Amino acid sequence: MTGSLGRLPVLLSHAMSTENASTSDEQHRLLAARRQKLDALRAPGADPFGGRFDTDGTVGDVRARFAEGTVFRVAGRVTGHRDFGKSHFLDLSDLTGRIQFYVNSKSLPPEQSAALNALDLGDFWGIEGEGFITKTGEPTIRASRFVPLSKALRPPPGGYYGLADVEARHRQRYLDLLANEKSRATFLLRSKVLRGIREFFHERGFLEVETPMMQPLAGGAAAEPFKTHHNALGIDLFLRIAPELYLKRLLVGGFPKVFELNRNFRNEGLSRRHNPEFTMLEAYWAYADMELMADLMEDLICRLADNAERLELKDAEGNVTRTVSFARPWRRARYKDLVEEAAPGWFALTPEGRVERARGELGLEIAPGMADFEVTQQVFEKKIEEKTFDPLFVTHLPKELVPLARQNAADPSLVDVFELVINGMEFAPGYTELNDPDVQRERLLAQSGGEKMSLDEDFLLALEHGMPPAGGIGLGIDRLMMLLSGSDSIRDVILFPHLRPKE
C-alpha cells in the first residue's frame, strides 16, 4: 500500500497476548501490523483514539456543497488508498457517501508523516483542506491537515465483493453494514418507514402510547410467551405477545385514537419469517369499523411505499421476479366469494364432498379429522392466498378462524374482520372490535378451553366500564420491511436477529 512505512520489526508477541489460541497465526500477523502502527501513533504523544473533531457536516454534505478553493473539515473512515509514492489518493467514507482526499507526502511535517505511515484501511480520520478537481474530474480535498481519530485494530472484511457470508452478516451486523450497500439501504429504509408510520398517525390525530411489555397474563393473541419473574413483587410475568388488551383499555379511558409501534415476543421457532422478538404496529380508532380501517391501512402502506404504482421484487442477481401493483383502490372481496372463484360450487357440497374434492380435483393434502372450516381454509390458503400478489382485502371471514372478533350483524357465522394479503402472504389483519363485555368473556373462556385462571379479569372489568365501538389494525413491521426491501428473510430486515450461539 504505502512504500514509506520503513522497517518495522514484526512483533507477534504483542498480538498474541490479546488473542486466544484458536486464532490463526495469519490473524496474528495482520493484527500485529496494526498494533505496530498503533504504537507508532502513540510515540509522538498523540492519542490514536482521538477526540472531538468539529466538521462542516457529513461526507454527503461536503459533496453537496463542494467548491474548488473552499476549505472543508470532514471526518469518516479511510476506505481506500491509492499510493503513487508522493501523491496519495485516499477515500473518506461515512453513511452518506465517499469523498476523495489528496495528500502529498513529500513535504509533510514529521507528525503528519508519521500519521500517514501509521494509516490502515478502516481507521477513522478527520481531515481539513481545500477542494479541487483532479484531472479525471473527481472532486477532491487537498488535505493540509489530517488527524487520526480512531485506530481499527482489525482489517475490514469485504472489499470489492462485499461480505457474502450470511452467518457473519447476521452475527456481526456492523461488518455487514460497512461492507454491503444493500444492507445499509435496507436499514435506512426501515428507519424511514418507522418515521413515516409515526408521521402518518400523528397527522390523523392518533396518540402514540406505550403499554406494558411485561404482563401478568400474555393476552391479545394465541402464542407461547416468554416467562420471567419479578423479585420484589414475587410474581411471574410474561413478555407480551400483543399489546391489544392494553390499547383497548385506553379506548375505555377516553383516548379515541391510539397506536403503539414496538416489540412483541413469542417463544416459538426461528425461521425465514419468524424472529422471537418482532416489531408490531397496532392502532385503534373509536367509532370506526373494519371498512374504515381497511381504508387507513391502504393509505398507510401506499404512503410508506412512496405512493409507488408498483413494487418490483428482484432476485439476488437483480432480475425482476415479480411485480406487485399498488394501483388503488385495492380489491376487497368476501372470503366465501373468493373460495367459490377458486372452486365453483364449493359451498353447495356436503362436508364429505368438500374433502373428496379437495383431495382429488384440487390436489390438496387434507389430514384425517380436519374440521370442515379447516378444509375450506386449505383451499383458501393454497388456491387463493399463495397466488395473490397484488394487495387484496379478504373480508367476512368465518368466525371459527378469528374467534375474538365481532360477529357480522347480518350473518352471525361471519366476523367483521379483514385479512390483507400481499405477495402470497397474510400481511395485516383489521377488525371491527368486540366491545360487549359478556360476549368477550364467553369468547375468552372458549379460547382458553374454559380455564378461568387465564382470563384477564382486569381487561373484562375495563370493558364493563364501557368501550366505544372501534376499529383496529395490526401490521407486522418486519414483514412489511421484507416486502418493501425485497428481502426473502426476516433476518435481513432486523439489525440483530437471534441466532443460535456459537460454541
Next chain:
RNA sequence: GGGCUGAUAGCUCAAUGGUUAGAGCACUCGCCUUUUAAGCGAUUGGUUCUGGGUUCAAGUCCCAGUCGGCCCA
C-alpha cells in the same frame, strides 16, 4: 422436529480419492506526483468447522457432532 444442502487464507472463491491445498483482493516489501476495483514486481499467509472411521493415500468417501442455508411440519 424431519428432509436436502453447505463450512477451504483476513475477504471472495478454486482444487477427478493421488506431488508440498491454489488464485484474485487485502497484508508486508520495492518502484511510481492525478489515481479511483490504480498499475508493475516480490514476499508472506492454511487446525481445509470439530471428533472418529475407511483407504497405500482423505479438503474430497463414511459416521457422529457444532453452526448456517433451503424446503416441509
